[in-house]
Amino acid sequence: MARILLIEDDAALSRGLVAALTAEGYSVDPAPDGASALMMASDEPYAIITLDIGLPDMSGFDVLKSLRARGCHAPVLILTARDEIDDRVRGLDLGADDYLLKPFEPREMAARIRALLRRPQVDPAPVIRVGKLEFDRSHHVARVDGRDLDLRRREWVVLERLLSRVGQVVSKDRLASEVFGYDEPVAPNAIEVYIARLRRKLEPDGPTIRTLRGLGYLMEEN
Secondary structure (H helix, E strand, O other): OOEEEEEOOOHHHHHHHHHHHHHOOOEEEEEOOHHHHHHHHHHOOOOEEEEEOEOOOOEHHHHHHHHHHOOOOOOEEEEEOOOOHHHHHHHHHHOOOEEEEOOOOHHHHHHHHHHHHHOOOOOOOOEEEEOOEEEEOOOOEEEEOOEEOOOOHHHHHHHHHHHOOOOOEEOHHHHHHHHOOOOOOOOOOHHHHHHHHHHHHHOOOOOEEEEEOOOEEEEEOO
């Protein structure tokens, strides 16, 4: 049974979500504010965390930042009434995995949780080395043979996903689902564009990104 930390200060909404998620077979621990949520997260290895941005004692962004700084790698689903793109980008950059805009149906929340739980959960190594490429998650730096790579946010995410599965085929659909938010519009060739940019930046000494037609992409060490 997956255990969920539900961080939500609206008591009525919290009770409703606890009931709905419990009916789905989850074990749910509600937290009404950021301080109690951080304390609970330090004591319990949750499978997933749902996080309201508008908390009474601190911003949900600060809670998220603190969770990630403490080494918490549980998927985080942000619950928010804010639809501004800057807020969404900020949350994703701080380590959120998905967004759900209020108001929402509990069954949609349950579907988002199921999708996040299907993703493989491993503690990522802070530095990945593949041939002459060094990819440092902690300091957000990537270098090829000592040369810094100028990577935009989504290029960084695509490269990270490929590096985490070196030698394995990663489908275009899977990359798109991990790079873009659930309800973000995605151009048909968006992933191809990011792959092309990465190839140019990795040349001539970095690892190779192969396209396997109909299957996806494969990163290989030169």
